[in-house]
Amino acid sequence: MGATQTHSEYQYENMVGKTGFSTEQIKNLHMRFQQLSGNEKTLRREHLKNIPALANNPIKTEIIEAFFDKRNQLDNELGSYEEIGFEEFLMVMSHFRPLSIKTSEEERTAMRRQKVRFLFNMHDTDGDGKITLEEYRKAVEELLSESGTIGQEGARAIADAAMLEVASTNVPNLGPDDFYEGITFEHFEEILKDLEMESRMHVRFLDMNTANLRCGKTSS
Numbered sequence: 533m534g535a536t537q538t539h540s541e542y543q544y545e546n547m548v549g550k551t552g553f554s555t556e557q558i559k560n561l562h563m564r565f566q567q568l569s570g571n572e573k574t575l576r577r578e579h580l581k582n583i584p585a586l587a588n589n590p591i592k593t594e595i596i597e598a599f600f601d602k603r604n605q606l607d608n609e610l611g612s613y614e615e616i617g618f619e620e621f622l623m624v625m626s627h628f629r630p631l632s633i634k635t636s637e638e639e640r641t642a643m644r645r646q647k648v649r650f651l652f653n654m655h656d657t658d659g660d661g662k663i664t665l666e667e668y669r670k671a672v673e674e675l676l677s678e679s680g681t682i683g684q685e686g687a688r689a690i691a692d693a694a695m696l697e698v699a700s701t702n703v704p705n706l707g708p709d710d711f712y713e714g715i716t717f718e719h720f721e722e723i724l725k726d727l728e729m730e731s732r733m734h735v736r737f738l739d740m741n742t743a744n745l746r747c748g749k750t751s752s
C-alpha cells in the first residue's frame with residue numbers, strides 16, 4: 533500500500549475539484565472501493581450484489597444499476613457500463629456528498645438538483661426523460677414486494693392511483709381518456725420540493741454513512 537500512496541494522492545487531488553469531496557473523504561472512499569472490488573481496478577455488478585447491507589434493500593437492483601448508469605457521470609451519456617473504475621465510482625458517490633457549513637446557498641441548490649436528478653434517472657429506466665406509468669409500477673412493485681403482504685396486484689393499484697394523482701396535478705384538465713405520458717424531470721422536482729433531501733440522502737448501504745464524512749473523519 534505504501535508504494536502506491538504517492539500516485540493515489542496525485543489522483544485524489546484531481547478528483548477534489550471534480551467531485552467536491554475533500555482529499556480525506558476521497559481517501560476513505562478509495563479504501564471502500566478497494567474493499568468492494570477485492571483490490572481490483574474496476575467494480576462490477578457482482579461486487580455490489582455481495583454487500584450484506586444491500587441484500588435486503590427493496591431497491592437493490594436500482595441502486596446497483598445507478599452505479600453503472602452513464603447518466604450519473606458528468607458527460608450525461610445514455611446507457612450503462614459493464615464495469616466502473618474508481619473515478620466513476622466517485623462521481624456516483626458525489627451525489628450523496630453531505631453538506632458542510634461551508635456549502636453556499638447556490639451550491640446547496642445545485643446539490644439538491646443533482647440528487648433529484650439521480651433519483652429521477654433511477655426511475656426513468658429507459659432514459660427518455662419521462663417516468664411512465666409502466667416504469668413507476670415497476671418501482672412500486674419492487675419496493676413493496678419485500679413486505680410480502682401486498683401482492684403484485686396491490687402494488688399495481690397503489691402505483692396507478694398515485695400516478696393518476698400526479699397526472700391530475702400535472703395536467704389539471706386531463707380527461708379520463710387522455711393519455712398521460714409520464715412525469716418529466718421538472719415535475720418530479722416539483723413533487724419533491726417539500727422534501728428536505730439535502731441532508732437526508734445518505735448512503736448507508738456501503739457501510740459508511742456519508743454524514744460521518746462531514747469532518748473528513750473515518751467512522752471506524
Ligand SMILES: [Ca+2]
Binds near residue numbers: 667
Ligand atoms: Ca422513461
